[in-house]
Amino acid sequence: MAEVVIENLVKRFGQDALAVDNISFTVREGEFVTLLGPSGCGKTTTLRCIAGLETPNEGDILIGGELFTSSAKGICLPPEKRHLGMVFQSYAIWPHMSVAENVAYGLQAQRTPRAEITERVKKALDLVGLEGLGDRNATKLSGGQQQRVSLARALAYNPRVLLFDEPLSNLDAKLRERMRLELANLVKELKITSVYVTHDQAEAMVMSDRIIVMKDGRIQQEGNPHATYNEPANSFVADFIGVANIMEGKAAEGDSASGVWVEIPDLGARLLCSSGAREGVQAGADVLITVRPEYILLAENGAADQNRLEGEVREAVYLGETWDCLIQVKDYSLRVHVRGDAELRPGQSVSMAISPAKCVLLKD
Ligand SMILES: Nc1ncnc2c1ncn2[C@@H]1O[C@H](COP(=O)(O)OP(=O)(O)O)[C@@H](O)[C@H]1O
Ligand SMILES: [Mg+2]
Known part of the structure; x- marks a missing residue:
């Protein structure tokens, strides 16, 4: 178990293909941190640099206070000297071996004594819920069980850090959802520092202590799931995680104790906005704000709340728990989630209210 520190990591492929563009972050001991972002944003490359499978062009990587990679000092420890466990999207199961042999494979390569291998393999299989299946042919197992075999193989190393690259992507939706929690709970119980890579925002929300959102090789935002969802730093994060209404406006005044009044043509x-990037906003500045659909509440007519809007229901899709609506307010079609027990129909006039705390000023 160990802390992971990434400092000013840069990785180029060829002349100008910048896969990782100067990123820095720390994963504390026992913490579960997810790198989240669309395909091609540099997640896998970052993970491979940590594993020692790629040599970065610039930057340092420290694990447990030890310098594993330093481009300035010409240090790049090979993967087998890093004592990290890796779990990939493809299970990397050897077809002609039993489950136990698959789990033991790396330990044999390390010349671990036979008795110790047997014990560690058994313990790892117990941990992932495959007790008693050691003798089975690994390829005869279901996808979910095969993924457990690759997790058991990683755990059997007694790794200091676990690295996961989209390990659940090949599973069907139901199983993927169940495995999310199971996997996150297991590594948290074992208190193993984990770096997890996914493009799936729901997965990141459920599993992570902290989420690092990436785009084009750069970090966009770093924070716990709650903060990432409720105070997205910019329009990319707001849009990538969940559903967001994003609106352009002008600050009517500078930031004050209650927030920033934003004029939205x-x-x-x-709208009075009291969340997000308020600091230093000047009167007259162009700003972007965002509001989540579920924070726009239908209000009784006549109530004197701040941030009141009048609109007309254009579309209302009933999802049982909620209505997923488009409500036209002048030139903007607001996405609004209304409780399922409301009565709604297209053409209906509605009054809405938004708490200033749910109106978030974005940094872009
Ligand atoms: N071995 C490679 N050679 C050339 N380009 C690569 C290589 N690996 C990754 N890239 C490029 O680097 C960028 C980041 O890739 P990657 O780290 O795999 O992204 P992600 O895992 O977020 O989908 C992409 O533009 C990808 O095409
Ligand atoms: Mg990838």
């Missing part, structure tokens, strides 16, 4: 209204 598309809505024909002013």
Whole structure:
């Protein structure tokens, strides 16, 4: 178990293909951190640099305070000297071996004594819920069980850090959802520092202590799931995680104790925004704000709340628990999630209210 520190990591492929563009982050001991972002944003490359499978062009990687990679000092420890466990999307199961042999494979390569291998393999299989299946042919197992075999193989090393690259992507939706929690709970119980890579925002939300959102090789935001969802730093994060209404406006005044009043021409209204990037906003500045659909509440007519909007229901899709609506307010079509027990129909006039705390100023 160990802390992972990444400092100013840069990785280029060829002349100008910048896969990782100067990123720095720390994963504390026992913490579960997810690198989240769309395909091609540099997640796998970052993970492979940590594993020692890629040599970065610039930057340092420290694990447990030890310098594993330093481009300035010309250090790049080979993977087998890093004592990290890796779990990939493809299970990397050897077809002609039993489950136990697959789990033991890396330990044999390390010349671990036979008795110790047997014990560690058994313990790892117990941990992932495959007790008693050691003698089975590994390829005869289901996809979910094969993924457990690759997790058991990683755990059998007694790794200081676990690295996961989209390990659940090949499983069907139901199993994937179940495995999310199971996997996260297991590594948290074992208190193993984990770096997890996914493009699936729901997976990242459920599993992580902290999420690092990436785009084009750069970090966009770093924070716990709650903060990432509720105070997205910019429009990319707001849009990538969950559903977001994003609106352009002008600050009517500078930041004050209650927030920033933003004039939004598309809505024909002013909204008081008390979340997000308020600091230093000047009167007259162009700003972007975002509001989540479930934070826009239908209000009784006549109530004198701040941030009131009047609109007309354009579309209302009933999902049982909620209505997924488009509500037209002047020139903007607001996405609004309304409780399922409300009565709604297209063409209906509605009054809405948004708490200033749910109106988030974005950094872009
Ligand atoms: N071995 C490679 N050679 C050339 N380009 C690569 C190589 N590996 C990755 N890239 C490029 O680097 C960028 C980041 O890739 P990657 O780290 O795999 O992204 P992600 O895992 O987020 O999908 C992409 O543009 C990809 O095409
Ligand atoms: Mg990848």
